[in-house]
Amino acid sequence: MNIMITGATGQLGRLIIDHLLQQIPQEQIAAGVRHPEKAVELMRLGAEIRYVDYDVPEGLADAFSGVSRLLLISSSHPDDGIRLAQHKRVIDAAAKAGVSHLLYTGLAFPKQGAGATGNVHTLTEQAILESGLEYTFLRNALYIDFVNVLGLQEAVRSGELVTQPGDRRFNSVTREDLALAAAAALAGSGHSNRIYELAAPQTWSFSDLAAALTALTGKPVAHREDAGVKHWIYSFLDKINTRSTSNDLEHLMGRPVTTLKDSLVPFI
Numbered sequence: 701m702n703i704m705i706t707g708a709t710g711q712l713g714r715l716i717i718d719h720l721l722q723q724i725p726q727e728q729i730a731a732g733v734r735h736p737e738k739a740v741e742l743m744r745l746g747a748e749i750r751y752v753d754y755d756v757p758e759g760l761a762d763a764f765s766g767v768s769r770l771l772l773i774s775s776s777h778p779d780d781g782i783r784l785a786q787h788k789r790v791i792d793a794a795a796k797a798g799v800s801h802l803l804y805t806g807l808a809f810p811k812q813g814a815g816a817t818g819n820v821h822t823l824t825e826q827a828i829l830e831s832g833l834e835y836t837f838l839r840n841a842l843y844i845d846f847v848n849v850l851g852l853q854e855a856v857r858s859g860e861l862v863t864q865p866g867d868r869r870f871n872s873v874t875r876e877d878l879a880l881a882a883a884a885a886l887a888g889s890g891h892s893n894r895i896y897e898l899a900a901p902q903t904w905s906f907s908d909l910a911a912a913l914t915a916l917t918g919k920p921v922a923h924r925e926d927a928g929v930k931h932w933i934y935s936f937l938d939k940i941n942t943r944s945t946s947n948d949l950e951h952l953m954g955r956p957v958t959t960l961k962d963s964l965v966p967f968i
């Protein structure tokens with residue numbers, strides 16, 4: 701079995717490779733990268749480096765030759781139309797190269813959010829289904845990183861987390877947890893033609909966030925709503941499903957998800 705991860709120099713891809721290296725021989729792991737100069741550390745760890753640029757279809761099938769399981773990490777391009785075209789190039793090349801099993805990192809609960817049917821992840825999953833390849837859809841919940849724009853350090857300094865009014869709850873996850881789950885799906889068996897909602901089994905509110913900041917720092921932080929708070933993050937969050945829960949992530953990881961408090965450590 702030979703496994704390849706695209707976007708391997710990205711934050712999620714790199715973590716997945718770290719986990720895979722602990723589970724399977726390094727000769728069976730290939731890293732698909734578009735900037736080989738960023739892959740020096742991956743090479744040192746023993747992963748085979750192959751050139752994979754979603755924008756350069758020539759050579760993609762060659763890059764995938766001999767690969768049995770391919771993880772397509774969704775493109776980070778800001779334009780969803782371009783992302784979909786990039787993903788389709790990878791899917792076509794995977795089928796041409798004889799890859800048997802294609803795994804894809806999409807977004808959790810895509811069918812319950814606004815613009816569901818037309819979103820890039822749903823359309824990519826559709827294209828994978830149409831390819832006839834074995835598939836696994838790893839639908840990742842919201843990365844915890846979004847809290848970074850909520851002014852956490854200021855909240856700890858002032859003792860007040862101030863947010864826009866609204867009844868919001870969030871299902872957030874760490875890349876570390878997602879990477880562990882993805883590595884389990886890549887290296888393990890029984891994941892063919894399965895869909896996993898890689899989300900936490902519970903959600904949290906801004907009041908919970910303030911309480912977690914208090915517990916983490918030992919300084920009291922209260923939550924207050926203020927209609928004067930303006931940030932694009934609120935309209936973004938309102939467009940996606942951040943309330944649904946799932947046990948899939950914990951099942952794949954074989955351990956509980958990282959707590960809200962622990963996942964805030966990098967942002968304080």
Ligand code: NAP
Binds near residue numbers: 752805843
């Ligand atoms: P990241 O650190 O930005 O990594 C993205 C990876 O995609 C990088 O390795 C990048 O290559 C690669 N890439 C971009 N365009 C490419 C192309 N044309 N051809 C080949 N590779 C290309 O993102 P991440 O944190 O690992 O997250 C992985 C993906 O999750 C993102 O790309 C995005 O689609 C999605 N995402 C999810 C959430 C969420 O909340 N669930 C949030 C943000 C993003 P370089 O290293 O060469 O730049």
